[in-house]
Amino acid sequence: MTATIVSPRLMRIGGGAVAEAPEVLRLLGLSRPLVVTDPWMVSSGTIDRALLAPLRAAGIAFAVFSETVPDPTDTVIEAGAAVLISGDHDCLIGFGGGSPMDTAKAMAILAAAPPGAKMRSFKVPAQADHGLVPILCIPTTAGTGSEATRFTIVTDTETDEKMLIAGLGALPLAAIVDYELTFSVPQRTTADTGIDSLTHALEAYVSKRANPHADSLALSALQLIGRHLRPAYHQPKNAASREAMMLGAMQAGLAFSNSSVALVHGMSRPIGAHFHVPHGLSNAMLLPVVTEYGLTEALPRYAEAARAMGVATREDSDAAAGTRLLEELRALNRELGVPTPKDYGIGGNRWEGLLPLMAQQALASGSPANNPRVPDEAAIIDLYRRAYG
Structure with missing residues (x-):
């Protein structure tokens, strides 16, 4: 290909x-x-x-x-x-x-x-x-x-x-x-845009449309973002981390532009459209549960992503590295104050009522088809429910 x-x-x-x-x-x-x-x-x-x-x-x-x-x-x-x-x-x-x-x-x-x-x-x-x-x-x-x-x-x-x-x-x-x-960017924006760029890199790397050129950019971005997102969040004037995050975000953009995004983005866009949640934040809300959903279908790639981010080593098995990746994504959301949709203030009845439409819109975007594990409408509805909180 x-x-x-x-x-x-x-x-x-x-x-x-x-x-x-x-x-x-x-x-x-x-x-x-x-x-x-x-x-x-x-x-x-x-x-x-x-x-x-x-x-x-x-x-x-x-x-x-x-x-x-x-x-x-x-x-x-x-x-x-x-x-x-x-x-x-x-x-x-x-x-x-x-x-x-x-x-x-x-x-x-x-x-x-x-x-x-x-x-x-x-x-x-x-x-x-x-x-x-x-x-x-x-x-x-x-x-x-x-x-x-x-x-x-x-x-x-x-x-x-x-x-x-x-x-x-x-x-x-x-x-x-x-x-x-980026020195004056608010802490919340640093968190949301940082996880957005992390999602770009991870999805580009595990996408069904991945290729060697995009892979090299995605791995470099994962390494930069994995090591520097927390320092940039906690220390806004940390020049080294701000520079690394900016470079990582650019590389992640190049990676998914030449590969693709996948299920997180497909599901994230309807949340933004219907509930006006910032794009990076809606990605962060979904990233752990969607990664868990596709983990076994592309375990070697998810494991390599974990190693690039510095949360797993070469000595770790792919299964152990995949587990550590999930743990890191959940820990990152906790430390960076990412709310669930429920905690964000989205009412349960309205969320539930819109799930069929959101699932249809997610599928229509084409992005879910690039996911390692391709969902149908029922699976997307289930993932929305699991992410709700």
């Missing part, structure tokens, strides 16, 4: 790299960006200090679209695409967490479509391979890896479905990965 490998054309990585955005644009022959970010980045002055000031100093004309929301919706994408089409822009810069970056990607895809097109036309299994302009992504959290992937997630406001959209139109042309942007 052959593997198709994709990645940004250029990645600028390191502390202070965001100040080099004008040079990156120049190298790519771009000069009129529309910057896509969120309201807090504007009101806090973060984007002005980090990105807009260097752009001004370099004489680069830009505009800012900051009406993004935590879970990108089709209506926000439509508004942003209209701004892009009406302006004289030759690129998009997604600056922020996963939501601004995903918004920029979806804007480029929708803006290239015929007038009146809707984002639901591009959801998987459709291939969204065309964007109106290239995208440059600058992450401010160590989690989604969106700066390096060919995916974006958009919520359909009519159906409350979180749609997976995949294709070359969502692949950034360039990424600037500057760990210093």
Whole structure:
């Protein structure tokens, strides 16, 4: 079986790299960006200090679209695409967490479509391979890896479905990965985005679509995240751990972009859509129980993941390493304060009532089919119940 490998054309990585955005644009022959970010980045002055000031100093004309929301919706994408089409822009810069970056990607895809097109036309299994302009992504959290992937997630406001959209139109042309942007990230966000990146790496490695290129990135990401998530959580200014987490998140993004995510993500998206749970947090809620479900079907891979994370050794049998992986995932959730859906405040009756729809939406995303153990609708409903608490 052959593997198709994709990645940004250029990645600028390191502390202070965001100040080099004008040079990156120049190298790519771009000069009129529309910057896509969120309201807090504007009101806090973060984007002005980090990105807009260097752009001004370099004489680069830009505009800012900051009406993004935590879970990108089709209506926000439509508004942003209209701004892009009406302006004289030759690129998009997604600056922020996963939501601004995903918004920029979806804007480029929708803006290239015929007038009146809707984002639901591009959801998987459709291939969204065309964007109106290239995208440059600058992450401010160590989690989604969106700066390096060919995916974006958009919520359909009519159906409350979180749609997976995949294709070359969502692949950034360039990424600037500057760990210093994460120093001020709140502890809760550090935890949720960190487990999100851990999930990306683990699912990419055990996926039925795994390949040697993605494997090497996933194992490196597991090693970095396994050793540095706790220090980054407890010591926000720990530069070494912040840098390692940022690199691990990027590598995990490259890994799953060239392999796939699996059942955790398939089940996580409906939780986010219906209950507005942040994506990384809903992944964390599900990761231990879903890993346990598929463990025996890919035990050597799960065991190798445990060894990469540093929770098992070469001397441990695969069975022992798999057990230690489960113990670590549960312990990580406890230490990082990950609530169950019940503890998060989701009512039992509403949760139970939505389980058939959530299971159907999870299966429709295609991600569960990549899991080592492929579930049917009844199995997904059972896993949702076990995760509820």
